[in-house]
Amino acid sequence: MDTLVVESMQGVVGLKPYIPALKELHKFTLRWRRKMYIDHPNAEVLELDPYGILAYDAIWALAEAAQKLRSTEISQSGLMLYEEIMKSRFKGLSGYCQLRNGNKLPSRRFEIVNVIGKGLRRVGFWRSETGNITKESNSPSTSHDHEGIRWPGGSATIPKRQLIQMSSKILRIGVPTQCPFKELVNVVHDSQSNATIFSGFCIEVFKAAMATLTYEVPYEFIPIAQSYNELINLVYLKVIDAAVGDIKITANRSLYVNFTLPFSDMGIAMITPTYQNNNIWIFLKPLQADLWLTSAAFFVFTGFVVWIIEHPINDEFQGSLAHQIGMVFWYSFSTLVFAHRERLLSNWSKFVVIIWVFVVLILTSSYTATLTSMLTIQQIQLGSNDYVGFHSFVIATRNINFDNSRLKKFNSPEEYADALSKGSEKGGVSAILDEIPYVKIFLAHYPAHYTMVVPKNPPSTNGFGFAFPKGSPLVADISRAIVSLREEGKLKMLEDYWFSYFSSNQPSAYMNQDSSSIPSSLSVKRFGGLFLITGISSTLVLSIFFLCFVYRKRHALRGFVTEKLEFLKGYIHYYLPTLLRNH
Structure with missing residues (x-):
């Protein structure tokens, strides 16, 4: 058939005569191709189909009948020739040939074929004597299992009527051209090839989601140089079939279109300059006064217990009164940095020191961790004279407990950086409050001087989604594809790549902090168990030591x-x- 006719029959299932793959047929096919190539070297070789093979057998039956009439010198009238043909019994290319009532005996099997692409796919057989459909993988005509039916678009499952209609046309996908964050959506016109190139995180996520579908849906991107609300309106009016980009999911927009599940991070974050704490006494803040005093008391107590035990038997713990007092303080406090070098002779003192070193290790680790957090954590306190910048219009409409007159709108990472460098005093802003995807892109540009802080009780957002007309069957399938991409980690890989693409392809190192989780000073209550363990251990050892001394x-x-x-x-x-x- 003509190629255009076949393409219009995509997904059609029908029957064709079954021709067994006999050796005679294989040999004839080789001779046929050789002759066609010799007679018509510049033309395309015509392949034999079942009807051509049946025609060949019919000509063979006619030739045999004519040969018999000629050899017996009987008159070659039409009636005699017809009767001779009806008597034909021979094995032809299509199998055993026998005519009845002017027709060849019907084949026992017919092939069930599926039109897909530019050819046919065998999906089974129909047996004429039983009327049953079977899949006969052991058939002499095939050496492989039969394939399942493919529907228009290549789907192996029965698609909905809307998907069949979609597969027959190219979907027009609208893409906004006014996105200032090129990592999300970047539309560039190539003057040399006169082609429009679409790239960015949103575009790649859509392509990856479409690639996971079990059916094929052809589509093309259309640049839309209008606002995002107008883009949604074009989807609602069905001027375009979908919208792809950094399109925020809102309740108002959902009245006119259907959104897929969000493919971006949801939530609000704050950008502030890197914080530096210049307090010269900050090293005292990790521990409260009661913990400092309790720790010092146990340092002295542990040193005294070790001195009591080691003094009678260890020369290093003997000497003048001043030397012995100094040894008590030196030995206990040297364990703070594990600098004690005096050799202990008693197993009781070794036991006391082991327990105490364990306590010191936990104390120093906790102190270091708390001090590090206090030095690096961003402590944000915006006053009534501070200005806050934003990009997304959603921020301006949310209740963020901040005077709207103090909000400033910016359109690019460069404007963010300029405003933050000036500060509120010089006409800039003290912080940027925006959705997390925009914040991450900004930090990919400026990873060294700014940090991301998650404010306490931030306004909620719904993230970015793809917009489709109401009732579109693609919404559910694309949503499932997004969930699959997220579970497989492909969304994270795309985000890591595109959010750092414009910054020398190096992943940005930003700090994800919660301003409500500023570390507090450690109190003695948190370490009560440790002090109880070391206190009981030292007291018990000291008691046993005195009892043993009295006994000796x-x-x-x-x-x-x-x-x-x-x-x-x-x-x-x-x-x-x-x-x-x-x-």
Whole structure:
């Protein structure tokens, strides 16, 4: 058939005569192609179809009948020739040939074919004697399993009527040309090729979502140099079939079009200059006063316990009174930086030091983490004289507990940076409040001097979505595709690439902070368990040490006590009566 006719029959399912792939047919096909190539070297070789093969067998039957009539020298009248043809019994290219009532006996099987692309696909057989449809993968005509039916657009599943209609035309996808953030949508006209090039994060997400569909939907991008509301109106009026770009999902727009699930981050973030804390006493703030005092007390207590245990047996803990007092303080506080070098001889003192070093490790780690957070966390306090910038019109319509007269609108990352560098005092702004995708793009341009802070109880947003006319079946499928891309991590990969594309293709390192999570100073309550463990351990060891000391010195102590008791007894016997008489 003509190519245009085949293309108009996409998805059609029909029957064709089944011709077994016999050896005779294979040999004849080779001779046919060779002869066609010799006789018509510059023409396209005509392939044999089932009807041509049946025609060849019919000519063969006529030739055999004529041959028989000629050899018997019988009159070659039409009636005699017809009767001879009816008697024909032979094996032709189409199989066993036998005529009945002027027709070849019907084949037992017909091929069920599916028109797709520029050709046919075999999907099964129909058996004439049973009327059943079967899939016979062991058929001599094929060495592979039969394929399933393909619907218009290449879908393996039965599509809805709207999708069949879509696959027969090219969808017109509107793309806004006025997006100042080129990482999201970039429309460039190439004067040399006279073609319009569409790129950006939103465009690539749409392409990736369309590529995951199980059916083919041809589409083309159309540049729209109008506002976003007018772009939505064109979708509503069905002037275009969809809109793709940094189109925000709003309740008002949803009255006129259907949006897919959002493919961007949802939420509001703030851009501020990098904060530097110049307080010279900030190193004291990680710990509250009660924790400082408790820690110092346990340092001294631990040093005293170690000195008590080591003093009788360790020369390093002996000497003058000043040396021993200094050793108590030195040994305990040297564990703070793990600089203690004195060799311990008693296992009891080693046990006390092990527990204490564990406590010191946790204290120093917590102190370091809190101090680091205090030095790096962005503490934002906007006053009544501060101005806030924004890009998205959504921000201006939300309740952000800020005077609208203090809001300034900007249209590009460069304008953001200029306003922030000036500050509110010089006609700029103190911070930028905008949707997270715009904030990330800005930080990709200026990663060194600014940071992102998530404000407490930020205004909610619905993110970016693709807009389709009401009732479009593509909305659900594209939404599922977006969910799949997000789960597979492809959305994150596209975001990392495009949000850093205009900054030398290097991923930006920004700080995602929550201004409501400014770290507070640590109190003794948070470490009560640690101090309880080390206190009980040291006290228990000290008690055991004294008990052991008393046990070892029990004989000397018994003599000492006996001596004192005898002295007391003599005093009472001789001196106490005299003392009483004198009084």
